[in-house]
Amino acid sequence: MLFAAAMSSVIGSAYTSATFLKTLHKSLNERSNLIVIVFIVISTMIFLFIGKPISLLIIAGAINGWILPITLGAILIASKKKSIVGDYKHPSWMFIFGIVAVLVTILTGIFSFKEVLQLF
Secondary structure (H helix, E strand, O other): OHHHHHHHHHHHHHHHHHHHHOOOOHHHHHOHHHHHHHHHHHHHHHHHHHOOHHHHHHHHHHHHOOHHHHHHHHHHHHHOOHHHHOOOOOOHHHHHHHHHHHHHHHHHHHHHHHHHHOOO
C-alpha cells in the first residue's frame, strides 16, 4: 500500500512538474517525456538515500499545499489588471474573500510546515 501511495505521488508530481516546465521554453516542451523520467529517477534516488517514505509523502503534501495560495494570489492580481481582463470588473467582495483565503491558507501552511519539519 505504501509503495502504491509513493508511486502515485511521484508519477503525478512528475507529470505536473513537466507540464509546468514545458510552458517555460520551447525546448522543454519537446523534452517533456525526458523531464518526467528525470523527475522520477531523482525522486527514487531521494527515497533510496533518505528513506522515511511516510515522512517524504507528508512533506510532498505540505509543499503541494502552497500551490493554492500562490495560484489564487496570482489570479487575484491578474483580476485587477486591465491588460489581462479588459473591461471585466471583478466584484470587490470576491476579491476580498480571495485575499482572506490566500492569507488563511498561507498561515495554515506555515503552521503545518513547521510541524512537518519535525519529522526529520
